[in-house]
Amino acid sequence: MSNVDEQPEAASGPAFFGAEVRIWRTRAKLSQRELGLEANYGQQYVAKVEAGERLASQEFAKACDQVFRTPGTFARLRECASQHGYPDWFVPYVQLERQATSILDYSVTFIMGMLQTADYARAVFRSAHPREDTAKIEAKVERRLRRREVMEKDATPLLWCVLNESCVRTVVGGADVMRAQLAHLLTKAESPDITLQVLPFAAGAPPVPGSFTLLTFDEGPDIVYADTAMSGQMVDTKAEVERAAARYQRLRAAALHPNESLAMIRGVMEEYT
Numbered sequence: 001m002s003n004v005d006e007q008p009e010a011a012s013g014p015a016f017f018g019a020e021v022r023i024w025r026t027r028a029k030l031s032q033r034e035l036g037l038e039a040n041y042g043q044q045y046v047a048k049v050e051a052g053e054r055l056a057s058q059e060f061a062k063a064c065d066q067v068f069r070t071p072g073t074f075a076r077l078r079e080c081a082s083q084h085g086y087p088d089w090f091v092p093y094v095q096l097e098r099q100a101t102s103i104l105d106y107s108v109t110f111i112m113g114m115l116q117t118a119d120y121a122r123a124v125f126r127s128a129h130p131r132e133d134t135a136k137i138e139a140k141v142e143r144r145l146r147r148r149e150v151m152e153k154d155a156t157p158l159l160w161c162v163l164n165e166s167c168v169r170t171v172v173g174g175a176d177v178m179r180a181q182l183a184h185l186l187t188k189a190e191s192p193d194i195t196l197q198v199l200p201f202a203a204g205a206p207p208v209p210g211s212f213t214l215l216t217f218d219e220g221p222d223i224v225y226a227d228t229a230m231s232g233q234m235v236d237t238k239a240e241v242e243r244a245a246a247r248y249q250r251l252r253a254a255a256l257h258p259n260e261s262l263a264m265i266r267g268v269m270e271e272y273t
């Protein structure tokens with residue numbers, strides 16, 4: 001799933017956290033500069049956090065707990081704020097993604113978000129939002145990279161990605177960005193929990209025209225998530241899930257063997273040198 005948008009930033013997240021920082025800072029009779037000095041951050045950083053223009057780092061949240069002598073309050077607020085950085089329609093998917101035992105993804109144009117580098121994600125977001133300020137773009141990039149944590153927990157899910165050949169040949173962000181992105185894919189594919197396949201152009205028409213992700217669980221119904229032009233749609237009806245699973249099996253059958261897929265990715269990567 002590429003998730004071009006992961007869309008508008010919810011004001012209730014970073015803005016709520018920033019408001020709490022401002023309240024506690026004022027109560028402590030500290031200026032933004034003084035709080036910044038205590039937390040090892042600049043005054044401009046504190047100002048942006050308080051204005052809700054930037055989601056505070058985990059280090060800043062912990063520093064606030066130390067300065068204000070709060071028992072982990074700001075660390076927890078920061079975690080809540082980071083969740084609200086996603087649009088309302090995407091939050092349920094993010095929560096389910098963290099619980100899944102397997103994540104089966106088919107990407108048509110962009111490499112799925114969980115496997116994107118920061119520079120690649122930044123180029124995708126900048127293309128979709130050419131007039132958005134840098135702080136908002138960076139917040140979107142941070143949220144996207146945070147989704148990698150799914151593959152770092154103890155009970156790691158199986159991540160299987162079928163990439164349409166256009167994903168590795170569409171030049172996103174320039175040759176340097178693409179070379180680093182494809183190298184990142186090759187590195188990630190070394191994990192026993194991650195399998196990559198490329199669906200070559202030569203395979204002809206794919207069994208499904210758009211990107212989608214199938215999440216499976218030990219308990220509870222599996223779900224299908226599909227990107228649309230404006231948002232995303234989750235479906236958990238048995239018939240639709242079974243249809244998506246059948247189509248995914250056909251995609252895997254039509255795609256190159258994982259070893260051949262990695263060889264293609266490596267070859268395309270060398271073309272970007």
